[in-house]
Amino acid sequence: LGLVGATAAAAWLMRCTEDQTAQAIGLAGAAAGGGKSVFGTNAKSFLVGETAQRAIQFARFAKAGLSGPATSFHGENGFFHLLNNDVEQQDAIETLGVQWRLDTPGLLVKRYPVCSAAHVAIDEVARHTFESDLSPDDIEAIHLDVPKLVRISLMHDAPTTPSEAQFSLPFAAACAALHGSVRLGDLNCKTLQAPAIKRLMQKVQISVDDDLSTEEMRERFPESARVRVVLKNGEQRTGFCGEAYGMPGRPLNDIDFIQKFRECLTFARCLADVKNIFDESVLNLAADLFGAHQTTKNQQRRLS
Secondary structure (H helix, E strand, C coil): CHHHHHHHHHHHHCCCCHHHHHHHHHHHHHHCCCCHHHCCCCHHHHHHHHHHHHHHHHHHHHHHCCCCCCCCCCCCCCHHHHHCCCCCCHHHHHHCCCCCCCCCCCCCCCCCCCCHHHHHHHHHHHHHCHHHCCCHHHEEEEEEEECHHHHHHCCCCCCCCHHHHCCCHHHHHHHHHHHCCCCHHHCCHHHHCCHHHHHHHHCEEEEECHHHCCHHHHHHCCCCEEEEEEECCCCEEEEEECCCCCCCCCCCCHHHHHHHHHHHHHHCCCHHHCCCCCCCCHHHHHHHHHHHHHHHHHHHHHHC
16 A cells, blocks of 8 residues: 555655646555565665655656556456455544544554564563573573564574564574664674574574454554563463554653664764763754755755
8 A cells, every 4th residue: 555655655755736646546556555565675675665666657657648447446347356355444534634544543663674564573582581690591492473464574593684674573582682672783694693592592482372363452552562581481471462662642842852863873874973972952953964965965066
Protein backbone atom coordinates (compact mmCIF):
# COMPACT_ATOMS: atom_id res chain seq x y z
CA LEU A 1 0.00 0.00 0.00
CA GLY A 2 3.01 2.30 0.13
CA LEU A 3 2.76 3.12 -3.57
CA VAL A 4 -0.98 3.86 -3.27
CA GLY A 5 -0.50 6.19 -0.32
CA ALA A 6 2.50 7.93 -1.85
CA THR A 7 0.61 8.46 -5.10
CA ALA A 8 -2.38 9.94 -3.28
CA ALA A 9 -0.02 12.30 -1.45
CA ALA A 10 1.80 13.29 -4.65
CA ALA A 11 -1.52 13.95 -6.43
CA TRP A 12 -2.65 16.19 -3.57
CA LEU A 13 0.66 18.10 -3.56
CA MET A 14 0.39 18.64 -7.31
CA ARG A 15 -3.17 19.92 -6.91
CA CYS A 16 -4.64 17.27 -9.21
CA THR A 17 -8.38 17.37 -9.74
CA GLU A 18 -10.62 14.71 -8.25
CA ASP A 19 -10.70 12.82 -11.54
CA GLN A 20 -6.92 13.12 -12.06
CA THR A 21 -6.33 11.88 -8.51
CA ALA A 22 -8.60 8.89 -9.15
CA GLN A 23 -6.65 8.10 -12.32
CA ALA A 24 -3.32 8.33 -10.47
CA ILE A 25 -4.52 6.10 -7.62
CA GLY A 26 -5.90 3.67 -10.18
CA LEU A 27 -2.45 3.42 -11.75
CA ALA A 28 -0.91 2.85 -8.33
CA GLY A 29 -3.42 0.16 -7.42
CA ALA A 30 -2.70 -1.71 -10.62
CA ALA A 31 1.06 -1.47 -10.11
CA ALA A 32 1.27 -2.01 -6.34
CA GLY A 33 2.50 -5.19 -4.75
CA GLY A 34 5.37 -5.39 -2.36
CA GLY A 35 6.65 -8.47 -0.59
CA LYS A 36 8.80 -9.16 2.45
CA SER A 37 11.12 -11.25 0.29
CA VAL A 38 13.22 -8.08 -0.14
CA PHE A 39 13.97 -7.93 3.60
CA GLY A 40 17.68 -8.38 4.13
CA THR A 41 18.68 -7.14 0.68
CA ASN A 42 19.66 -3.75 -0.74
CA ALA A 43 16.41 -3.88 -2.70
CA LYS A 44 14.42 -2.86 0.38
CA SER A 45 15.88 0.64 0.66
CA PHE A 46 16.06 0.93 -3.13
CA LEU A 47 12.36 0.09 -3.52
CA VAL A 48 11.38 2.69 -0.93
CA GLY A 49 12.93 5.39 -3.11
CA GLU A 50 11.65 3.79 -6.30
CA THR A 51 8.13 3.79 -4.85
CA ALA A 52 8.34 7.54 -4.23
CA GLN A 53 9.63 8.05 -7.76
CA ARG A 54 6.78 6.07 -9.30
CA ALA A 55 4.21 7.89 -7.16
CA ILE A 56 5.39 11.24 -8.50
CA GLN A 57 5.35 9.91 -12.06
CA PHE A 58 1.81 8.55 -11.71
CA ALA A 59 0.53 11.88 -10.40
CA ARG A 60 2.32 13.83 -13.15
CA PHE A 61 1.08 11.59 -15.96
CA ALA A 62 -2.46 11.53 -14.60
CA LYS A 63 -2.44 15.31 -14.44
CA ALA A 64 -1.25 15.33 -18.05
CA GLY A 65 -4.18 13.16 -19.10
CA LEU A 66 -3.03 9.53 -18.74
CA SER A 67 -5.95 7.33 -17.72
CA GLY A 68 -5.77 4.66 -15.06
CA PRO A 69 -8.04 1.67 -14.45
CA ALA A 70 -11.22 2.49 -12.55
CA THR A 71 -11.39 -1.07 -11.21
CA SER A 72 -7.84 -1.45 -9.94
CA PHE A 73 -9.15 -2.29 -6.44
CA HIS A 74 -12.46 -4.06 -7.11
CA GLY A 75 -13.43 -7.02 -9.29
CA GLU A 76 -11.75 -10.31 -10.08
CA ASN A 77 -8.62 -8.58 -11.40
CA GLY A 78 -8.47 -5.95 -8.69
CA PHE A 79 -6.09 -5.42 -5.80
CA PHE A 80 -8.37 -6.91 -3.13
CA HIS A 81 -8.96 -10.13 -5.08
CA LEU A 82 -5.33 -10.64 -6.06
CA LEU A 83 -3.58 -9.55 -2.88
CA ASN A 84 -6.08 -9.53 0.00
CA ASN A 85 -8.27 -12.63 -0.39
CA ASP A 86 -11.25 -10.53 -1.50
CA VAL A 87 -11.30 -8.71 1.85
CA GLU A 88 -12.51 -5.11 1.57
CA GLN A 89 -12.39 -3.15 4.81
CA GLN A 90 -14.69 -0.33 3.77
CA ASP A 91 -14.89 1.02 7.32
CA ALA A 92 -11.21 1.96 7.10
CA ILE A 93 -12.10 4.53 4.42
CA GLU A 94 -14.15 6.43 7.00
CA THR A 95 -10.94 7.18 8.92
CA LEU A 96 -9.32 9.03 5.98
CA GLY A 97 -8.83 12.66 6.88
CA VAL A 98 -9.97 11.91 10.43
CA GLN A 99 -7.42 9.54 11.91
CA TRP A 100 -3.77 10.40 11.35
CA ARG A 101 -1.08 7.79 11.94
CA LEU A 102 1.46 10.47 12.86
CA ASP A 103 -0.81 11.29 15.79
CA THR A 104 -2.42 7.90 16.52
CA PRO A 105 -0.57 5.77 17.41
CA GLY A 106 2.20 8.34 16.89
CA LEU A 107 5.84 8.50 15.83
CA LEU A 108 7.99 5.41 15.99
CA VAL A 109 11.64 6.11 16.81
CA LYS A 110 14.00 3.21 16.28
CA ARG A 111 16.78 3.09 18.86
CA TYR A 112 18.64 0.41 16.94
CA PRO A 113 19.54 0.31 13.21
CA VAL A 114 17.61 -2.91 12.57
CA CYS A 115 14.01 -3.91 11.80
CA SER A 116 11.63 -2.64 14.48
CA ALA A 117 10.35 -6.21 14.93
CA ALA A 118 13.61 -7.01 16.76
CA HIS A 119 13.58 -4.06 19.17
CA VAL A 120 11.49 -5.63 21.93
CA ALA A 121 13.70 -8.72 21.96
CA ILE A 122 16.82 -6.53 22.10
CA ASP A 123 15.48 -4.57 25.08
CA GLU A 124 14.38 -7.67 26.96
CA VAL A 125 17.47 -9.79 26.26
CA ALA A 126 19.73 -6.89 27.24
CA ARG A 127 17.80 -6.44 30.48
CA HIS A 128 18.35 -10.06 31.53
CA THR A 129 21.94 -10.37 30.35
CA PHE A 130 24.15 -7.35 29.65
CA GLU A 131 22.38 -4.95 32.04
CA SER A 132 22.52 -7.62 34.77
CA ASP A 133 26.29 -8.00 34.32
CA LEU A 134 25.82 -11.52 33.00
CA SER A 135 28.74 -12.98 31.07
CA PRO A 136 27.92 -14.45 27.64
CA ASP A 137 29.87 -17.54 28.72
CA ASP A 138 27.29 -18.14 31.48
CA ILE A 139 24.45 -18.42 28.95
CA GLU A 140 23.25 -21.86 27.93
CA ALA A 141 20.36 -20.74 25.71
CA ILE A 142 18.17 -17.76 24.85
CA HIS A 143 14.57 -18.73 24.10
CA LEU A 144 12.44 -16.19 22.23
CA ASP A 145 8.67 -16.56 21.82
CA VAL A 146 7.38 -14.06 19.27
CA PRO A 147 4.23 -13.33 17.25
CA LYS A 148 3.88 -14.64 13.72
CA LEU A 149 4.36 -11.13 12.33
CA VAL A 150 7.77 -10.81 14.00
CA ARG A 151 8.92 -14.21 12.73
CA ILE A 152 7.86 -13.36 9.17
CA SER A 153 9.77 -10.08 9.29
CA LEU A 154 12.97 -11.44 10.88
CA MET A 155 13.69 -14.19 8.42
CA HIS A 156 17.49 -14.49 8.43
CA ASP A 157 18.62 -16.84 11.21
CA ALA A 158 22.16 -17.16 9.84
CA PRO A 159 22.95 -13.76 8.31
CA THR A 160 25.98 -13.43 6.08
CA THR A 161 25.63 -9.76 5.13
CA PRO A 162 24.88 -6.56 7.10
CA SER A 163 21.54 -6.25 5.26
CA GLU A 164 20.52 -9.74 6.38
CA ALA A 165 21.68 -8.95 9.91
CA GLN A 166 19.15 -6.11 10.06
CA PHE A 167 16.41 -8.75 9.72
CA SER A 168 17.89 -11.40 11.99
CA LEU A 169 16.56 -12.17 15.47
CA PRO A 170 19.57 -14.32 16.49
CA PHE A 171 21.95 -11.51 15.52
CA ALA A 172 19.90 -8.92 17.41
CA ALA A 173 19.74 -11.11 20.52
CA ALA A 174 23.46 -11.87 20.37
CA CYS A 175 24.38 -8.18 20.15
CA ALA A 176 22.00 -7.41 23.02
CA ALA A 177 23.63 -10.01 25.25
CA LEU A 178 27.14 -8.90 24.30
CA HIS A 179 26.77 -5.10 24.09
CA GLY A 180 23.32 -4.28 25.48
CA SER A 181 22.14 -3.04 22.08
CA VAL A 182 22.71 -3.26 18.34
CA ARG A 183 25.03 -0.45 17.37
CA LEU A 184 25.65 1.13 13.97
CA GLY A 185 29.20 -0.18 14.15
CA ASP A 186 27.95 -3.76 14.55
CA LEU A 187 26.49 -3.91 11.04
CA ASN A 188 29.53 -5.17 9.16
CA CYS A 189 30.91 -8.49 7.97
CA LYS A 190 33.68 -8.47 10.58
CA THR A 191 31.16 -8.43 13.42
CA LEU A 192 29.10 -11.17 11.76
CA GLN A 193 32.17 -13.41 11.71
CA ALA A 194 33.28 -12.57 15.25
CA PRO A 195 33.47 -15.79 17.33
CA ALA A 196 31.62 -14.25 20.31
CA ILE A 197 28.66 -13.20 18.14
CA LYS A 198 28.53 -16.52 16.30
CA ARG A 199 28.55 -18.49 19.57
CA LEU A 200 25.71 -16.44 21.00
CA MET A 201 23.66 -16.67 17.79
CA GLN A 202 23.84 -20.46 18.00
CA LYS A 203 22.29 -20.30 21.48
CA VAL A 204 19.17 -18.44 20.30
CA GLN A 205 16.01 -20.54 19.88
CA ILE A 206 12.91 -18.98 18.31
CA SER A 207 9.27 -20.10 18.53
CA VAL A 208 6.06 -18.56 17.18
CA ASP A 209 3.60 -18.15 20.06
CA ASP A 210 -0.10 -18.37 19.16
CA ASP A 211 -1.04 -16.39 22.27
CA LEU A 212 1.07 -13.49 21.03
CA SER A 213 -0.41 -13.72 17.53
CA THR A 214 -4.09 -13.14 18.33
CA GLU A 215 -6.01 -10.20 16.86
CA GLU A 216 -6.06 -8.51 20.26
CA MET A 217 -2.30 -8.83 20.72
CA ARG A 218 -1.65 -7.78 17.13
CA GLU A 219 -3.66 -4.63 17.81
CA ARG A 220 -2.00 -3.86 21.16
CA PHE A 221 1.51 -5.32 20.85
CA PRO A 222 2.26 -6.38 17.24
CA GLU A 223 6.02 -6.81 17.88
CA SER A 224 6.07 -8.25 21.39
CA ALA A 225 8.40 -10.94 22.73
CA ARG A 226 8.67 -13.36 25.61
CA VAL A 227 12.26 -14.07 26.65
CA ARG A 228 13.71 -16.90 28.69
CA VAL A 229 17.45 -16.92 29.34
CA VAL A 230 18.78 -20.27 30.59
CA LEU A 231 22.12 -20.19 32.40
CA LYS A 232 24.63 -23.01 32.56
CA ASN A 233 24.06 -23.32 36.30
CA GLY A 234 20.39 -24.12 35.65
CA GLU A 235 19.05 -20.69 36.61
CA GLN A 236 16.40 -19.17 34.34
CA ARG A 237 15.54 -15.52 33.81
CA THR A 238 12.24 -14.73 32.11
CA GLY A 239 10.36 -11.66 31.01
CA PHE A 240 7.80 -10.28 28.61
CA CYS A 241 7.79 -6.96 26.79
CA GLY A 242 4.92 -5.75 24.63
CA GLU A 243 6.43 -2.59 23.21
CA ALA A 244 10.01 -1.44 22.83
CA TYR A 245 11.31 1.85 24.21
CA GLY A 246 10.96 4.37 21.40
CA MET A 247 7.64 3.05 20.12
CA PRO A 248 4.52 5.28 20.28
CA GLY A 249 3.38 3.96 23.67
CA ARG A 250 6.86 4.37 25.16
CA PRO A 251 8.36 7.47 23.51
CA LEU A 252 12.00 8.42 23.99
CA ASN A 253 12.71 11.20 26.43
CA ASP A 254 14.64 14.23 25.18
CA ILE A 255 17.96 13.05 26.63
CA ASP A 256 17.80 9.66 24.89
CA PHE A 257 16.61 11.28 21.66
CA ILE A 258 19.61 13.63 21.67
CA GLN A 259 21.88 10.68 22.51
CA LYS A 260 20.61 8.77 19.48
CA PHE A 261 21.30 11.81 17.31
CA ARG A 262 24.77 12.13 18.82
CA GLU A 263 25.59 8.47 18.13
CA CYS A 264 24.54 8.89 14.50
CA LEU A 265 26.77 11.96 14.15
CA THR A 266 29.68 10.16 15.78
CA PHE A 267 29.29 7.19 13.44
CA ALA A 268 29.15 9.56 10.45
CA ARG A 269 32.27 11.35 11.76
CA CYS A 270 30.66 14.79 11.76
CA LEU A 271 30.08 15.35 15.47
CA ALA A 272 32.63 18.19 15.46
CA ASP A 273 30.30 20.20 13.22
CA VAL A 274 27.76 20.52 16.03
CA LYS A 275 28.35 22.41 19.28
CA ASN A 276 26.48 22.25 22.59
CA ILE A 277 24.75 19.04 21.57
CA PHE A 278 22.97 18.61 24.89
CA ASP A 279 21.83 22.24 25.04
CA GLU A 280 19.91 22.33 21.78
CA SER A 281 16.83 20.76 20.24
CA VAL A 282 17.33 18.09 17.59
CA LEU A 283 15.84 20.39 14.94
CA ASN A 284 18.31 23.17 15.79
CA LEU A 285 21.19 20.69 15.82
CA ALA A 286 20.19 19.37 12.39
CA ALA A 287 19.86 22.91 11.05
CA ASP A 288 23.32 23.81 12.36
CA LEU A 289 24.84 20.63 10.98
CA PHE A 290 23.39 20.84 7.48
CA GLY A 291 23.86 24.59 7.41
CA ALA A 292 27.57 24.10 8.10
CA HIS A 293 27.81 21.54 5.32
CA GLN A 294 25.95 23.82 2.92
CA THR A 295 28.30 26.71 3.77
CA THR A 296 31.28 24.47 3.01
CA LYS A 297 29.77 23.49 -0.35
CA ASN A 298 29.10 27.13 -1.24
CA GLN A 299 32.68 28.04 -0.35
CA GLN A 300 33.93 25.23 -2.58
CA ARG A 301 31.76 26.47 -5.45
CA ARG A 302 33.11 30.00 -5.08
CA LEU A 303 36.67 28.70 -5.06
CA SER A 304 36.07 26.62 -8.18
